[in-house]
Amino acid sequence: MAEIVRRVKGTRDFYPDQMAIRRWMFDIIRRVSTRFGYQEYDGPCLEFIDLYAAKSGEELVKEQSFVFTSRGGEDLTLRPELTPTLARMVAQKQYDLPLPLRWWSIGPMWRYEKPQRGRTREFFQWNIDLVGAGSVAADAEIVAVAATFLKEAGLSPDQVRIYVNNRRLMDAAFARLEISKDLGKQVFRVVDKLDKLSEPAWRKYALESGLTETQVDALLELLNDNDLWQESEELVEFFKLLAAFGIQDYVQYNPRVIRGLDYYTGTVFEAFELGGQGRAIFGGGRYDNLVADVGGNALSGVGFAMGDVVIELVLTDAGVIPANLGEKPQVLVTVFDEATLPESLKAAVRLREAGLRTVVYPEADKMGKQFKFADKLDIPVAVILGPDEVKAGQAAVKNLKTREQVVAARADLVSEVEKFLPSAL
RNA sequence: GUGCCUGUAGCUCAACGGCAGAGCGCUGCACUGUGGAUGCAGAGGUUGAGGGUUCGAAACCGUCCAGGCACCCCA
Structure with missing residues (x-):
């Protein structure tokens, strides 16, 4: 150094x-x-x-x-x-x-x-x-x-x-x-x-x-x-x-x-x-x-x-400076593999159009690693689009704070994600 | 500009003048569709820089650089 x-x-x-x-x-x-x-x-x-x-x-x-x-x-x-x-x-x-x-x-x-x-x-x-x-x-x-x-x-x-x-x-x-x-x-x-x-x-x-x-x-x-x-x-x-x-x-x-x-x-x-x-x-x-x-x-x-x-x-x-200042990302869209990457990108587009600060994991990797990344960045919500979800026209939405996970129809993706977001953000 | 104190791993700090270490963090594995825990393994250092004293210096001495504190001055 x-x-x-x-x-x-x-x-x-x-x-x-x-x-x-x-x-x-x-x-x-x-x-x-x-x-x-x-x-x-x-x-x-x-x-x-x-x-x-x-x-x-x-x-x-x-x-x-x-x-x-x-x-x-x-x-x-x-x-x-x-x-x-x-x-x-x-x-x-x-x-x-x-x-x-x-x-x-x-x-x-x-x-x-x-x-x-x-x-x-x-x-x-x-x-x-x-x-x-x-x-x-x-x-x-x-x-x-x-x-x-x-x-x-x-x-x-x-x-x-x-x-x-x-x-x-x-x-x-x-x-x-x-x-x-x-x-x-x-x-x-x-x-x-x-x-x-x-x-x-x-x-x-x-x-x-x-x-x-x-x-x-x-x-x-x-x-x-x-x-x-x-x-x-x-x-x-x-x-x-x-x-x-x-x-x-x-x-x-x-x-x-x-x-x-x-x-x-x-x-x-x-x-x-x-x-x-x-x-x-x-x-x-x-x-x-x-x-x-x-x-x-x-x-x-x-x-x-x-x-x-x-x-x-x-x-x-x-002690009056609030914690959690800054516009940190709200949602991480995970990337399951090369084949589903475009679906992840499209989901991210929808989330961004709804005004949500959205990050897409930069490459296909183990889910565990991607969640760990979200955890470190203090991102509260993850979206998972694996082959099963893509086939069914759905997306899994996971609350990283409570570990709760729901499967949402593609049209409901934004509203399901918003349910998990702390209102303060 | 003046005086005092302090510089060791990314961070916080150990080490009698005698082999440079710990905790946390980091990377990987256990774990090929699900994280924070745990275990194991690993990487990471010209001890701020360059001199001097010494058989031997992270340690002692002076110089420089950087930071902190008190002056000065101000926001």
């Missing part, structure tokens, strides 16, 4: 079992997105590096992107995120598109990181955005989409929670603590660290970041104030509207959620596992200058992105 060329680091093979899980997750994403009236879009996987230079964090482009020079000498990158592509697509047709836009997408992204559990170099990301609507209702709708996804995937409010905060509220609160504007971004980082460090370590980090002792004390008090949202008209309105969507159990105010990215301007939110690893599942928020950054007019939007890797781990740990 040593000579098999290995997989590229950080990429994944999707064998049928894994592919079935991916398909299942993507179907939920599609269902939820389209149910809220969002339309699917996509852009190229290859982009000029310049597209990201405008907006994405320095780190994302310089350290975490797959960059290369094309044969024509162009500096290209495999897209590390979709938002800049979205911004360009909107800017290009800004006056043709009926606002607000409700767009969603799922596709591969690449980041040159060190792979470990929950993090690969090639991953899929669900992006969903409401562009051109600046209202609190728009914020609530996007969060409702996110919560509906969690619900549809089978996760309960006991297992996951979407934490919401507001950048403007926090800016105002920081101003009251007389934290200078220059320190703004750094303070966001300090807040972000709170749950990741021990309190002494966090305090040390906060002081090193330029805060005074009294500011650190006040900040800590602020970040434990779960009623802070009541000072924000926007958040009060937000939670009022959210209740109308009927998913408010999934959503909670949390002053510690702030998001690392610079471009968020209002509502920010992030979903976490409550038990287990406490993993971050997705994050998003409102941005105001998205389209302007790539040369269009200012347009406000709200959206979020979710990677497929972590959510799959969360769903697996929660």
Whole structure:
């Protein structure tokens, strides 16, 4: 086996079992997105590096992107995120598109990181955005989409929670603590660290970041104030509207959620596992200058992105991924010998015309071997067409789970097979 | 990018510096019109790669590759 060329680091093979899980997750994403009236879009996987230079964090482009020079000498990158592509697509047709836009997408992204559990170099990301609507209702709708996804995937409010905060509220609160504007971004980082460090370590980090002792004390008090949202008209309105969507159990105010990215301007939110690893599942928020950054007019939007890797781990740990996913064959038509092969093929045609997923054993072989094959593929029903059945114009239908077997007239073949099929399939 | 841990059969793992093994899985037979059980037999390895130490290395040492964990950063 040593000579098999290995997989590229950080990429994944999707064998049928894994592919079935991916398909299942993507179907939920599609269902939820389209149910809220969002339309699917996509852009190229290859982009000029310049597209990201405008907006994405320095780190994302310089350290975490797959960059290369094309044969024509162009500096290209495999897209590390979709938002800049979205911004360009909107800017290009800004006056043709009926606002607000409700767009969603799922596709591969690449980041040159060190792979470990929950993090690969090639991953899929669900992006969903409401562009051109600046209202609190728009914020609530996007969060409702996110919560509906969690619900549809089978996760309960006991297992996951979407934490919401507001950048403007926090800016105002920081101003009251007389934290200078220059320190703004750094303070966001300090807040972000709170749950990741021990309190002494966090305090040390906060002081090193330029805060005074009294500011650190006040900040800590602020970040434990779960009623802070009541000072924000926007958040009060937000939670009022959210209740109308009927998913408010999934959503909670949390002053510690702030998001690392610079471009968020209002509502920010992030979903976490409550038990287990406490993993971050997705994050998003409102941005105001998205389209302007790539040369269009200012347009406000709200959206979020979710990677497929972590959510799959969360769903697996929660035990909510159904067994027997995937469209496995339902019927095996056995092949008795060369002479009866055409009859087996004809029977298969009838079964397929009835919409049944039908496999014909590829050659005449011992019945035992053919049943064994069906067993391994978890095919529930076998059809036998030996010389006796062919002569009588019949077919034997065997339930491989119960070993029950009936002889059916050829015209009744499909209905007899369907009787043995589990309704769930 | 940094630190730590781990790489042995398809899978999960054994083997004191001294003959590379087990379970599961796989193939065949018992079983020429009926499977999962059982029994018997068989195939399958350059011990991740290439060096070094040693009479002797899967084991010890350093290098590379790959995976895991923690940082970093984030999805």
